[in-house]
Amino acid sequence: MAGPRTGTASAAGSVVVLVSGSGTLLQALVDASRDPAYGVRVAAVGADRDGIEGLARAERAGLPRFVCRVGDHPCRESWDAALTAAVAQHEPTLVVSAGFLKLVGPAFLARFGGRYVNSHNALLPSFPGIHGPRDALDYGVKVSGATLFVVDEGIDTGAIVGQVSVPVEDDDTVDSLTDRIKAVERPQLVDLVGRMVREGYTVTERKVTIP
Template sequence: MRAAVLASGRGSNLKALLEAAERGSLPIKIVAVGSDQAGAKALELSRGAGIPTRVFPSKDYPHRQAQEEDLLIWMREHRVELLLLAGYMKVLGPQFIRQANFPILNIHPSLLPAFPGLHAQRQALEYGVKVSGCTVHFVDEGLDSGPILLQEVVPVLPGDTEESLARRILEAEHRLYPEAVRLLVAGKVKRVGRRIQLLQQEGSE
């Protein structure tokens, strides 16, 4: 499956996806990587892997809709069948979601629906939860509100800081995201309203 990735930062989840694809455990081809940040390390990583990249700086567009229209054109040019958000720090608008003719996945560093949005690890520590984790979900028109595909629990340890918790959650993300994508591409994901059923084998219910 032809996948595009949008990332705003260092690209560690992109790297995990690329490594899984190279091992043959993830049947996708990442055909394009985009970012809203020209200095994103994810772009450097992609260029090193020979993947076409493009920057869509917000300052170059009169409004978000124009930026997202450009994104859609770019994805159609690359014949994208799947969009993966990997640390992309902009919320995709309702019109983009409606016009995209491919699934969109995101990974978030909390056990949604708890602690959506920015600084999820800080939110978890301030709330005093005993466990946190990460969630792979389908993207809908809300903020981190789409149907949940997979989650992994990460314990909150005594003395954890935002940085130490974030590091351990990131390790879980690197396992969870490729597995979620693999299940989707293998046809083992069935959506029933907000609920996601994971099929045990092809064609099973």
Template sequence: MAGLRIAVFASGQGTNFQALADAANQGRLEGASLELLVCDKPEAPVVERARLAGVETFVFRPKEYASREAYEREIIAELQRRGVELIVLAGYMRILTPVIVEPFYGQMINVHPALLPAFPGVNGIKQALDYGVKITGVTVHYVDGGMDTGPVIAQRAVAVQDGDTEATLATRIHAAEQELLPWVVQRIAAGAVKLAGRFVTIKE
């Protein structure tokens, strides 16, 4: 039986992509495979990470398209051609439209650097630090039509330490992301994650 076929969407350094690629290569994803990287920035380091990992890429420049919907339709064609069953947003900095969200609802997840519903949107780490919370963390959630509003799959807490800067806190947040995201993908690949309304259950 073939494993889950995954596409990762990313825009930057690609550390979460790397965590998933390493987990797949080490056999920690229940036979799931990374079939495609989708990236909106041709110069992003994640593109080189994908090349080194042997993962195909679809790299595009949004300004070359008439609309978000136009490039999303092209992305969907690429996903369908590869039989992608799960989309993982891992630092993808583009707002998605219903063109891609609706057909992939329940098959698209995102990792966010805060304990949702607190501090959604951009700069979640800075928002938490500026607010003065003692505990923040990481959330992996399903993607719906809102800004980080989809059903929560799993969360991991990260303590804010006295004297933390955005950089020092980010180091621990990103480490938590790189542990939690592959674990969630592994449980999805194992068929252990069930979504019912806003509620997600995970069989151990």
């Protein structure tokens, strides 16, 4: 984990949002950013594939967009360097993974370590990976939820910024649990990203503090 980091926002406080799918978390940030009091500007939206609804949402909002596909590069390291350069052009205060399904590499973390956050649809450290709601149901837990964390070199292992819980109902399916998690995940993401950018924060070992 990176050492202590501090991020503060002014009128220039901005985020780059990375997406791989429908972009509902992105939309929550875009909607919030329309209020000047929120204090955060979505500087650009990046994706790892073409033709997704997340990019369409960005286009409708008039936001700069870029696509960085792994298959367009000779190796993963080359892709990581290209993604790092594309994000760095926008000089964000934070980079937000909002359903971005690719693991970034050393170049990206060297540039944005401590400033890259991800929203995960489970209560970490339980159920990391891309099937959080399914794995929670299979395990039989009674409570699930969403976690915002600072990305590190592991898979969903970074320092936790915040968590919000939802009860697991007896008749839940993966889809119904996922939908209920999303309903609390979106406002948590908006709240915590806004606070991190507006008020600043520190990351020390595994502790994230927002003043």
